[in-house]
Amino acid sequence: MTKVLESRGLNKSFGAVTAAADINVSIEQDSVVGLIGSNGAGKTTFINLVTGYLQPTSGSIHYLDRDITGLTPRQITRLGICRSFQIPQLFQSLTVQENLHVGVGIAARTHPQAGAAIADEQQEIQTLIERFNLRGYRSQLASQLPEGVRKLLDIAMAVAGRPNVLMLDEPTSGVSADEKFRLMDMVMQALKAQGVTVLFVEHDMDIVERYTHRVLAFYEGRIIADGEPAAVLKDAEVRKYVIGDTHAGAH
Amino acid sequence: MRDRTLVLLAAALAAMLAAGFLLPQWINTLTIAIAWGVVVVGMMLMMRTGLVSFGQGLYYCLGGYSAAVLHKFYDIGDILVMLLAGMLVAAAVAAVLGLLMAKYRDIFFAMLSLAFSMILFGLLVKSEQLGSTDGFGLSVRSVAGAALPQGHERFVVFAGAAVVAFVAALAMHRYLASHLGRLAGAIKDNELRVEYMGESVRKLIHVNYVISAALAGAGGALAAITIGHVDPEMSFWTQSGEFVFITILSGTGSVLAPFLGAIIFETVRSFAYEHSPNTWQMVLGFTMLLVIMFLPGGLWSIFQRRREAA
Numbered sequence: 001m002t003k004v005l006e007s008r009g010l011n012k013s014f015g016a017v018t019a020a021a022d023i024n025v026s027i028e029q030d031s032v033v034g035l036i037g038s039n040g041a042g043k044t045t046f047i048n049l050v051t052g053y054l055q056p057t058s059g060s061i062h063y064l065d066r067d068i069t070g071l072t073p074r075q076i077t078r079l080g081i082c083r084s085f086q087i088p089q090l091f092q093s094l095t096v097q098e099n100l101h102v103g104v105g106i107a108a109r110t111h112p113q114a115g116a117a118i119a120d121e122q123q124e125i126q127t128l129i130e131r132f133n134l135r136g137y138r139s140q141l142a143s144q145l146p147e148g149v150r151k152l153l154d155i156a157m158a159v160a161g162r163p164n165v166l167m168l169d170e171p172t173s174g175v176s177a178d179e180k181f182r183l184m185d186m187v188m189q190a191l192k193a194q195g196v197t198v199l200f201v202e203h204d205m206d207i208v209e210r211y212t213h214r215v216l217a218f219y220e221g222r223i224i225a226d227g228e229p230a231a232v233l234k235d236a237e238v239r240k241y242v243i244g245d246t247h248a249g250a251h
Numbered sequence: 252m253r254d255r256t257l258v259l260l261a262a263a264l265a266a267m268l269a270a271g272f273l274l275p276q277w278i279n280t281l282t283i284a285i286a287w288g289v290v291v292v293g294m295m296l297m298m299r300t301g302l303v304s305f306g307q308g309l310y311y312c313l314g315g316y317s318a319a320v321l322h323k324f325y326d327i328g329d330i331l332v333m334l335l336a337g338m339l340v341a342a343a344v345a346a347v348l349g350l351l352m353a354k355y356r357d358i359f360f361a362m363l364s365l366a367f368s369m370i371l372f373g374l375l376v377k378s379e380q381l382g383s384t385d386g387f388g389l390s391v392r393s394v395a396g397a398a399l400p401q402g403h404e405r406f407v408v409f410a411g412a413a414v415v416a417f418v419a420a421l422a423m424h425r426y427l428a429s430h431l432g433r434l435a436g437a438i439k440d441n442e443l444r445v446e447y448m449g450e451s452v453r454k455l456i457h458v459n460y461v462i463s464a465a466l467a468g469a470g471g472a473l474a475a476i477t478i479g480h481v482d483p484e485m486s487f488w489t490q491s492g493e494f495v496f497i498t499i500l501s502g503t504g505s506v507l508a509p510f511l512g513a514i515i516f517e518t519v520r521s522f523a524y525e526h527s528p529n530t531w532q533m534v535l536g537f538t539m540l541l542v543i544m545f546l547p548g549g550l551w552s553i554f555q556r557r558r559e560a561a
Contacts, residue, residue, distance in 0.1 A: 051447070077449040089447070091440040102437045105430040106448040161449060 001028040003065075004197050005050065005081075005165055010059035012045055012221075019045040020056070021221040027165070027197060032188070034208040034229065035201045036242050037218030043201045044086065045221070047167045051083045052076045063165070078111050080164035086173055086201075088154035090142040096153055097138045100125045103160030114162035124160070131190040132156040147174045148183055155187055159194065166191065168200035172207060180204060184211055205233055205243065217242050256424050259507055264417045271409045278409050282477040284510070284517040285412045287497060289419050290470035291509035293463030294498040296423065300459050301439030302356065306364030307494045309371050310341040310464040312486035314471025316381065317341075319389040319481040328392035330411055334472045341468025342461050349460040353453045368486050375483035386482025389475060412473045419466055420506040426462070427506070435459060467494075496535070500542050502549020511550055 005027040012020040020042050027033055035043040048054040050061055052073040060069040068076055091099050104124045107114035118124050129135055132152045137145060142153065151171060158166055171187060172180040188211055191198055202208050208215060208229055215232040217225040219241040225232045232238055239245040267285070271278050290311055297304055314337030321327040321336055348367060355363055376384050391408065393399060399407050426432045434455050437445050442452045475481045484490060493516070501512025516535075523534035546552055 072446070074446050074449055074451055077447055083447060089441055089444040091437045091444065093440050094436060098433070102433055102445075103448050105433065106445070106450045109430065110449045157444070157448070 001031075003027070004029045004063065005199075006062040007046075007050070008060050008062065010046075010049060010061065011057045012049060012054060013057050018221045020049060023059070023221075023223055025216060025223060025226065027199065029197055030195060031197055031214055032212045033197075033199045034212035034215045035199060035218065036203070036205070036208055036215060036232075036238075038242060038244075041218035041242070042221040043218050044169055046218070047083060047169055047199070047201065050076075051081060051167060077161060080111070080113055080162075081167070082158040082161040082163035082165075083167040084151075084155045084158045084169060084171060086169040088150040090150060090153060090157070092143040093141065095139050095141055096134050096145070097125065097129070099142055099153060099157060100128050100160060103157045104128070107161040111161055113164070117162055128156045128160060131186075131193065132159075133186055148176070148179050151175060151183065152186070156190075159190065159196075162194070163196055165197045165199070168198065170201050170203070172202065172204060180207060181210075209233060256506065257421065259505075260417055260420055260424070263507060263510065264413055267413045267416075268410060271406060271413070275406075278405050279477060280517050280521055281514070282405075282409045282412050283474055284513040285409075285416045286470045286473035286477065287494065287517070288470075288510035288513035289412075289416050289473065290467045290494055291497045291501060291513060292419055292423050292506060293466030293470075294494055295501070295503045295506070295509055296427075296435060296459050297463045298498055298503050299427070299435040299439060300456060302360050302456065303495060303498075304364040304463070305361040305488065305491050305495060306366070306368035307463070307467050308486045308488070308491035309364070309368035310345060310467035311471035311474070311490065311494070312368070312371055312375070312481075312483070313341045313344055314338065314468030315475035315481040315485050316375070316471075317468070318472040318475045319387060320381075322389035322391075323387055328390060329396065330391050330394040330408065330476055333391070333476060334415065334469055337468040337472025337475075338465045339468070341471070342465040345461045345464030346457075349457040349464075352460055353457040365488055365491065368491055369488060372483050372486040372488075375486065382482070384483060386480060386484075388480045390479055391476055408477055412477070415469060415473060416510060419469065420510070423466075424506045431455065431458065496539060498549075500539070500549060502546075502551035504548065504551035504555050508549060508551035515550065 003026050007023050007025050010020050010023040023046065035046065037043050045054065049056050052071050055070060060067055062068065063079060063081060068079065091102060104118065104121050108118040108121055109115065129138060134152060134156065137149055145153065155168060155171060172183060175183055184207055212229050214227065215229045216223050217232055217238045224241065225235045225238045271281055290307060294304065294307055317336040317340040318333035321333055352360060352363060375381055381387065391399065394407060394411055434445065434450065438452055438455060445452050471485060497509065497512045497516045500516060501508035519538055520531065520535060523531035527534060
């Protein structure tokens with residue numbers, strides 16, 4: 001399988017606090033990877049490092065064998081790595097349609113791959129609205145949307161860039177338990193249609209188990225387990241430090 | 252589909268020309284209001300981008316002085332050449348200063364713009380060749396090479412200003428509907444997302460800043476041609492404050508709003524000055540207070556509310 005993303009000896013410190021410690025990980029094309037860990041374990045830091053929001057203290061990040069360490073979020077997005085946010089980052093005074101219009105418009109003009117793929121912007125917006133089931137909210141202002149729909153729009157905005165790698169930061173946080181699976185079904189189906197490598201941060205282990213091919217478990221900035229979901233979720237350290245199983249005997 | 256704004260702009264141009272024809276005693280007031288309206292169209296773009304300039308007088312003044320310098324030192328008296336010179340000089344200076352301005356937001360942007368306008372004020376006050384605090388006069392002889400008809404010079408300048416305003420408003424309307432124009436509102440809402448979509452916020456702010464300055468330059472040149480005189484007060488902070496006043500009074504809902512706001516501002520000021528020469532600023536202050544309290548979205552919000560209610 002083609003290696004799409006790789007971090008080599010990635011470290012990030014904020015003063016005395018280590019947010020990422022010697023992270024060496026390689027992600028294959030078209031895989032779906034879950035990032036798990038308790039709050040402050042380093043999951044979002046990893047996303048922020050890959051997408052250029054943070055610069056590593058040391059180490060490097062490679063995308064399709066190109067060193068992207070030190071590039072800005074804008075440059076990284078243009079290369080094909082897009083992201084969504086834990087708190088949806090929308091254009092609040094614009095409608096759903098206008099939000100997507102901005103996203104598709106930027107992608108068509110600035111992303112080399114997306115620019116070549118997007119022939120008709122209106123058609124592209126329509127496709128996103130259909131795929132993410134946003135039809136009923138098309139003319140509604142982003143500030144007035146329910147949380148689940150805001151999450152969907154946030155992800156749809158990231159997908160508008162026709163990413164090769166998509167990083168989702170807690171896509172189901174703030175969404176009711178009933179809606180979580182419906183939301184993830186819809187998102188994964190929409191992404192499948194586009195052939196995207198997905199990394200997502202998640203706290204719900206049922207979601208992780210159902211949708212991922214591989215899981216990276218973070219603890220105190222380190223990756224303590226890496227492998228298939230069933231194996232990682234049974235790992236004693238993961239059970240103790242991530243899932244919070246007090247009876248697990250980590251060594 | 253019919254473009255409603257285009258129809259309204261065409262109607263406004265016709266109404267303006269008719270007003271100038273029927274009310275010759277008001278022609279100078281109307282021409283100045285149009286010139287200021289052109290400046291405020293640019294301010295509106297910046298405000299839509301989330302930035303308020305307290306130093307737009309800098310470009311207004313540069314536009315005026317560019318036109319006047321052409322007359323004083325090169326004996327050029329063509330309205331079109333003066334107007335283009337005003338726009339170009341303002342845009343060129345903004346292209347340079349914009350490299351710095353685009354890094355700042357909120358009060359820092361406002362104060363830095365104010366600082367630049369006051370630097371120009373200081374330079375002009377110290378410049379003997381440019382008339383120091385008194386400034387100097389200028390006159391016009393032709394428009395696009397055609398001599399001005401004798402006895403109708405003021406009306407030709409007024410009509411020319413109205414056409415320039417029409418073109419500026421139409422161009423801004425088209426720009427706001429374009430991809431780059433749409434991004435103005437997006438930047439105001441969420442810069443982080445714009446960057447994460449792959450667009451440079453700083454570049455877009457720089458572009459809008461230059462457009463806004465070019466319009467202020469055009470407004471300054473029109474004002475200088477109308478008054479026949481320029482002085483450093485054009486760059487003084489109170490001038491910039493009046494542009495901010497009109498922008499808030501107008502609202503940012505339409506490219507027509509700045510002209511409506513500028514005409515009302517000029518009318519209120521003229522009446523206040525005539526009937527209350529010692530306290531006319533207080534009348535303007537009360538006007539602003541009423542607008543902020545009852546029409547926080549500016550005058551244009553009245554029409555927007557009516558449309559939404561319909």
